[in-house]
Amino acid sequence: MNDTSAKNLALSHMWVAFAAFIVACFMGEFQVLERSGLFESLTSISVYFASVSTHGVLMAFVLTTFFIMGFGYYTASNSLNVPIWNPKLAWTGFGIALTGVVMAAVPLLSGLASVLYTFYPPVQAHVAFYIGATLLVIGSWVWCVIMIVMFYQWKKDNPGKTVPLAMFATTANALLWLWTSAGVATEVLFQLIPLALGLMDTVDPGLARTLFAWTLHPIVYFWLIPAYTAFYVFVPKQAGSYLFSEEAARMAFIVLVVFALPIGFHHLYMDPEQAKGWKLLHGVGTFIVALPTLVTGFTVIASLEIAGRLRGGKGLFGWIGSLPWSNPMTLAVILSLVMLIFGGFGGIVNASYAMNAMIHNTAWVPGHFHLIFAGTTVIMYFAIAYYLWPILSKKPLASNSLALVQLWTWFIGMSIMTTPWHVLGLLGQPRRISSVQYNNLLTMSWEPYEILMILGGLILLISACLFFYILVKTQFGATTEIFAGEVEYAEPLHEVKDLPEYLNDFKLWNKVIAVLMLISFGVPILQFFFMDTYGSSAWGY
Amino acid sequence: MHIDPLEKKWVLISLGMVSLFISIIMVDALLHGVNAPSNVETIDSRKIHLSEEFAEDNLGVHIEENGDITVRMVAGRYAFFPKQIVLPAETKVTFRWVSMDVLHGVHMPMTNMSTMIVPGYVAQVESSFPRPGEYPILCNEYCGLGHDHMWSKAFVIDKEEWDASIAEQNTTSDTTADEESNNE
Numbered sequence: 001m002n003d004t005s006a007k008n009l010a011l012s013h014m015w016v017a018f019a020a021f022i023v024a025c026f027m028g029e030f031q032v033l034e035r036s037g038l039f040e041s042l043t044s045i046s047v048y049f050a051s052v053s054t055h056g057v058l059m060a061f062v063l064t065t066f067f068i069m070g071f072g073y074y075t076a077s078n079s080l081n082v083p084i085w086n087p088k089l090a091w092t093g094f095g096i097a098l099t100g101v102v103m104a105a106v107p108l109l110s111g112l113a114s115v116l117y118t119f120y121p122p123v124q125a126h127v128a129f130y131i132g133a134t135l136l137v138i139g140s141w142v143w144c145v146i147m148i149v150m151f152y153q154w155k156k157d158n159p160g161k162t163v164p165l166a167m168f169a170t171t172a173n174a175l176l177w178l179w180t181s182a183g184v185a186t187e188v189l190f191q192l193i194p195l196a197l198g199l200m201d202t203v204d205p206g207l208a209r210t211l212f213a214w215t216l217h218p219i220v221y222f223w224l225i226p227a228y229t230a231f232y233v234f235v236p237k238q239a240g241s242y243l244f245s246e247e248a249a250r251m252a253f254i255v256l257v258v259f260a261l262p263i264g265f266h267h268l269y270m271d272p273e274q275a276k277g278w279k280l281l282h283g284v285g286t287f288i289v290a291l292p293t294l295v296t297g298f299t300v301i302a303s304l305e306i307a308g309r310l311r312g313g314k315g316l317f318g319w320i321g322s323l324p325w326s327n328p329m330t331l332a333v334i335l336s337l338v339m340l341i342f343g344g345f346g347g348i349v350n351a352s353y354a355m356n357a358m359i360h361n362t363a364w365v366p367g368h369f370h371l372i373f374a375g376t377t378v379i380m381y382f383a384i385a386y387y388l389w390p391i392l393s394k395k396p397l398a399s400n401s402l403a404l405v406q407l408w409t410w411f412i413g414m415s416i417m418t419t420p421w422h423v424l425g426l427l428g429q430p431r432r433i434s435s436v437q438y439n440n441l442l443t444m445s446w447e448p449y450e451i452l453m454i455l456g457g458l459i460l461l462i463s464a465c466l467f468f469y470i471l472v473k474t475q476f477g478a479t480t481e482i483f484a485g486e487v488e489y490a491e492p493l494h495e496v497k498d499l500p501e502y503l504n505d506f507k508l509w510n511k512v513i514a515v516l517m518l519i520s521f522g523v524p525i526l527q528f529f530f531m532d533t534y535g536s537s538a539w540g541y
Numbered sequence: 542m543h544i545d546p547l548e549k550k551w552v553l554i555s556l557g558m559v560s561l562f563i564s565i566i567m568v569d570a571l572l573h574g575v576n577a578p579s580n581v582e583t584i585d586s587r588k589i590h591l592s593e594e595f596a597e598d599n600l601g602v603h604i605e606e607n608g609d610i611t612v613r614m615v616a617g618r619y620a621f622f623p624k625q626i627v628l629p630a631e632t633k634v635t636f637r638w639v640s641m642d643v644l645h646g647v648h649m650p651m652t653n654m655s656t657m658i659v660p661g662y663v664a665q666v667e668s669s670f671p672r673p674g675e676y677p678i679l680c681n682e683y684c685g686l687g688h689d690h691m692w693s694k695a696f697v698i699d700k701e702e703w704d705a706s707i708a709e710q711n712t713t714s715d716t717t718a719d720e721e722s723n724n725e
């Protein structure tokens with residue numbers, strides 16, 4: 001099959017993603033340096049907050065969305081063995097999303113949108129920022145539609161057959177993202193843009209936070225699903241083994257998608273505008289959504305154990321040593337799981353309702369999400385890139401050993417940076433500050449941790465540059481060698497037979513989501529129209 | 542469909558762990574009243590200064606008729622007003638926070654006094670401070686370029702010391718007591 005169109009789509013999207021990533025990494029290191037207060041010449045509050053706003057938007061929205069779209073296009077075409085449905089539409093979506101990024105980048109970089117990536121009203125940014133963000137989301141909806149159409153077309157053409165797991169997961173993510181983005185889209189279209197254009201005088205920040213919380217939890221699963229997809233469909237094969245259970249994988253994706261959505265109020269535990277009953281309900285759901293991650297951990301580790309034993313590993317833990325550590329995908333998954341274990345522990349603290357008071361909005365929170373997002377998730381983005389780049393560019397990976405160094409340094413840098421960050425949080429340091437101004441004994445104990453963070457950040461920055469270099473060298477380096485490899489999907493240990501339709505389709509689950517969303521967000525959103533609420537007018541910053 | 546018996550066991554163990562966590566939270570919330578701050582009470586943030594409860598004279602630490610302690614605080618760029626308060630240790634304190642402008646958050650390190658302060662809503666938290674000392678009151682949500690500078694202070698004093706000072710205040714005239722609490 002001629003899949004040039006899918007390859008070009010994948011490469012273009014991923015280059016946008018990684019360009020955003022490398023720029024944002026430089027900003028990240030600037031931030032840890034500036035925050036520490038050790039470098040007088042760097043100190044600038046307005047540059048700092050323009051930088052964090054841009055860093056947050058580039059990492060959380062641009063890197064992720066573009067990576068997911070690019071990976072999705074290639075996965076759809078490759079795993080289903082069909083060309084992209086309507087490539088013109090796909091390129092239009094790419095254009096819309098990219099225009100949005102540029103449109104948001106201008107005010108961000110010029111300090112006209114220093115509202116951080118969460119842009120909570122009534123602090124207001126330049127309207128171009130909101131419109132740019134909206135275009136990015138609209139571009140991503142185009143991708144969602146193409147994924148869903150390709151899923152159902154394939155099913156129609158292959159009645160009774162099981163949709164390949166890679167495509168099942170990708171479509172699950174497309175569906176998840178449509179539901180997820182509805183919350184923030186409503187906030188931006190009906191509150192923030194009208195306010196910024198002066199069409200409305202006030203907005204209710206309580207309603208805005210509720211709508212944003214709708215998006216804020218499931219969006220992290222949108223980012224995570226490509227990593228889990230690689231865990232299931234690439235890792236076992238790369239490690240030389242089989243997928244322990246494909247059925248369990250499908251169930252994990254479904255529970256992830258269904259339960260990621262109705263639980264956003266764990267971001268509002270400390271908020272006054274929602275009552276405790278709703279917070280508890282969302283809290284229960286938050287623990288339920290830990291289940292698919294526990295199952296994923298088990299299935300992946302079981303698949304790895306088979307690999308280790310097939311390679312001659314013996315004893316309770318001996319198989320770990322005999323894994324192919326020099327295979328980038330295998331190394332990445334091991335490091336990713338280690339970060340997931342620590343990050344997951346932190347996540348349970350965050351999720352634990354009243355216990356959240358201890359760490360809410362402290363430095364613990366960026367510590368936590370750098371570990372689990374920039375760590376667990378992004379290290380798998382690297383592994384996927386190393387795996388796909390030779391296939392997409394038809395040239396061998398520039399250097400396997402450099403790739404291994406890069407993965408190790410990312411892991412080490414992340415450990416060095418996020419451990420003190422967690423400690424700072426427990427010592428009470430707020431997140432999102434550009435310097436420590438509090439004249440208090442306690443705050444003096446924070447200093448040594450800031451220095452460690454600078455070191456961790458520096459290692460991360462070097463690692464990020466190495467990553468970028470390897471990709472450039474692979475695709476554009478002078479080599480006459482042609483890489484003829486293809487994607488190899490992991491085979492399940494037990495052949496998938498008699499798969500029930502609910503593990504091969506989303507119609508039922510879409511209805512379940514609709515019901516759960518109605519239960520968990522219906523009254524909490526409607527209450528704003530029944531209470532006597534008071535709007536806030538816009539503020540600069 | 543094939544699910545390995547070992548995987549089934551793991552799912553049961555996982556369910557057990559998750560249920561345990563949920564049960565602990567539920568028992569604490571429903572039986573011991575350990576909850577997140579959630580009173581859902583609205584207020585017009587643009588008219589805080591005209592409201593009776595949060596009028597300037599009424600801010601700070603108040604001892605209610607029944608002896609309970611209520612602290613009323615206004616968050617505004619860039620401080621929490623009043624900027625210094627004195628509180629007794631080992632005593633239940635009810636904080637009522639409002640914002641006069643944008644979104645803020647507040648916490649006092651090493652305590653469970655934490656809440657978001659959303660404009661348009663009154664955030665109410667109960668806490669008590671086992672140990673005397675000086676506690677910073679920090680803004681923990683980005684609220685503008687002066688966010689770093691947004692903080693105030695609480696002095697938590699020994700319960701005996703507090704009781705003694707209350708007794709002393711009661712013997713002097715009402716007006717001087719009022720002035721004193723304003724100067725804190």
Ligand code: HEM
Nearest residue numbers: 025028029031032056059060116366374431432457460461
């Ligand atoms: C070179 C590596 C990095 C360094 C040194 C770094 C550093 C920082 C710093 C200092 C902040 C400010 C946090 C605060 O005060 O609340 C920040 C924010 C943020 N970082 Fe990173 N970071 C790095 C990489 C990443 C990566 C790879 C991601 C995700 C893919 C990421 C995602 C974010 C996000 C979303 C925020 C915004 C947080 C907020 O607005 O509160 N960072 N980063």
Ligand SMILES: [Cu+2]
Nearest residue numbers: 216217266267
């Ligand atoms: Cu969440």
Ligand SMILES: [Cu+2]
Nearest residue numbers: 680682684688
């Ligand atoms: Cu602030």
